Amino acid sequence: MTQSYDLVSRFKKLLLASGLLLGSLVATASEKLVVMTSYPQExxxxxxxxxxxxxxxYRLEVLWKQSNDALSYLxxxxxxxxxxxxxSRQNFGLLAKQGLLQTLDPAWIHAPTSLHGTLLNDPQGLYAATEIAGLGMVIAPSAFEKAKLRKPQDWQDLANPALxxxxxxxxxxxxxxxxxxxDAMLRGQAWADGWAMLTKVTLNARFIESGSTxxxxxxxxGRAMVGLTMDFFAASAIAKGAQLQYRYPPIVAYSPAHVAILQQAPHQAAxxxxxxxxxxxxxxxxxxTPDIxxxxxxxxxxxxxPAGYFDPYAAAMPKDDVVRDVxxxxxxxxxxxxxxxxxxALLQSLFVNITFARHLKRDAGKISEIEQQLLQPWLTEQALFSAExxxxxxxxxxxxxxxLAKQWSELAKARYQAAANALQALLVGP
Structure with missing residues (x-):
């Protein structure tokens, strides 16, 4: 009887121990990790x-927050x-300044400090780049072929009046x-030349706001022949069957994404x-991965x-290229x-009138003078980026x-109105 009791007792203890072990494993397997991100589900x-x-x-729990909402939530x-x-480079910079991030182990980081002038990793080691997106041009090849136009290769090609x-x-x-x-569109050019190009591109543009399309x-x-967007957006559309092509211009705007550990992270090891x-x-x-x-x-x-995959480290770096900070x-x-x-709209009407004045064979020198005034920046590069x-x-x-935005807008409007008055005098004159 005693022997049978001992066997039952030992069996119960074994079951209890097994249960505790299983419970421990389940608890360990379900240890959570909370990651805040704006990345898509794919x-x-x-x-x-x-x-x-x-x-x-570890079990990943995802907290989706867009950049505008992330800081307040944290x-x-x-x-x-x-x-x-x-x-969200700006958010990481702010969190670092506020002392809300931990220092990452430098042994984890295999990327250089910067890529073609774009800072990748925080110099203090509080956040590190995990991926880069390149901003270039997505085009509809059939539309360019139909219009018998050369496909754009560089930012300057977007100034073509045919676009x-x-x-x-x-x-x-x-x-x-x-x-x-x-910044990318202007880099590699003299300030005045770059602004003239940007003004001509503005004449061709349809400006898109967030969430509109x-x-x-x-x-x-078919509503546009070319669009300025990130490579992964274009890759996703092409993978879904869109008849598009993506082109990286010689000067690419790179946008890094980062990872950081919060100072008060509740699950440090995870x-x-x-x-x-x-x-x-x-x-x-x-x-x-094709979905990414x-x-x-x-x-x-x-x-x-994969074959044909763009390598930013192999791309030629423009001479004396400097990327402006945020x-x-x-x-x-x-x-x-x-x-x-x-x-x-005012600019577009002014350039229509310039073309009309040339058609009427008005004073060619005066017309060119007005056009150059419209194409030139009215602030020097040094004045725009002043300490003030x-x-x-x-x-x-x-x-x-x-x-400042209001002041710059009013000054620009006054300048354009003066050009409009000068053009009107040319058009109505003998």
Whole structure:
């Protein structure tokens, strides 16, 4: 009897121990990791599956937040998010300044500090680039063939008057990925020459705001012949059957995405595992997946890239090319929109009148003088990026920036009105 009791007792203990072990394994397997991102489901699902296969004891929980909402959420919910992983350079810079990020292990980072002048990794090591997107041109080849026009190869080709109304152009102030577009279009040229080109492109553009439509849809539908957009948007549309081509101009605007661990990350080990995974060879090669089509930051993984895949590290770097920082790009974008975009209709009418005046054989010298005045920037490069303007755009309050935008717009309008008066005098004269 005693022996039977001992056997039953030992069996119960064994079951209890097994249950505790199983419970421990289940608890370990379900240890969560909270990642905040704005990436689409197609990309997240690929990374989630690969990460959990390599680290089965972690369970990924995704918190989707667009860049505009992410900062306020992180401030209001400290100690809730482990990893911030998204394309938003400005947010990472602000979080770093506010002391809300941890220093990453430098051994995880295999990318250079910068790519063709675009800063990839934080010099203090608080955030690191995980992928790069390139901003170039998506075109409808059949439309160019039908119009017997040369397909654009460079930003300057977009100034062709034959493309009037045919360029889908994202507004930098409204479309996040376009922040570095104007900077890229002007780089490699003298300030005056670049602005003249940009003015001519403005005459051809249809400006697109965030949420109104996709640039690729504008081109695929025939509403535009060319659109300025990120490579992965075009790759996605082409993969779905759109008859489009994508072209990287000689000067590409690169937009890196980053990963960072929050200072109050509640699941430290899981956060480190995920950050390291995004920067590892396995994580980098996932970017080649057809559903993702991003550019890795690790130069070594391009040896495994699919045929025809663009390699930014192999692209020629323009001589003396300098990429403006985010503050300078914001100044440039505001000046561009206040001076050109806001007065696009007036500018277009002025250039129509210039053509008409030439047709009527009016004073050729005076016509050329008016045209050159319209094409030239009325602020020098040095004056635009003055210390005063930089301070205004660094300020927390938007009032100074708004005042500058209003001032620049009024000055531009006065200049255009003076040109309109001079043209009118030419047209009505003998």
């Amino acid at each position: 990309m997240i699902s690929q990374f989630e599956a690969a990460f959990e296969q390599q680290f089965p004891h 401030h209001q919910h400290p100690g809730e998010v482990d990893v911030y992983w998204t394309p 009037q109304g045919q360029i889908a152009f994202p507004l930098p102030s409204k479309v996040g990925f376009a922040t570095g577009l104007i 996709f640039i690729t849809d504008e081109v695929a539908s 956060a480190e595992a995920f950050a390291q995974f995004t920067l590892s060879s396995a994580g980098q090669q996932l970017l080649f 089509r991003k550019l890795p930051v690790d130069p070594a993984v391009y040896a495994q890239r 503050i300078a790009q914001n100044i440039l974008n505001t000046y561009f929109e206040a001076s050109l975009v806001k007065h696009q 303007h930089v301070a205004a755009f660094q300020a927390t309050q938007a009032s100074e920036r708004e005042a």
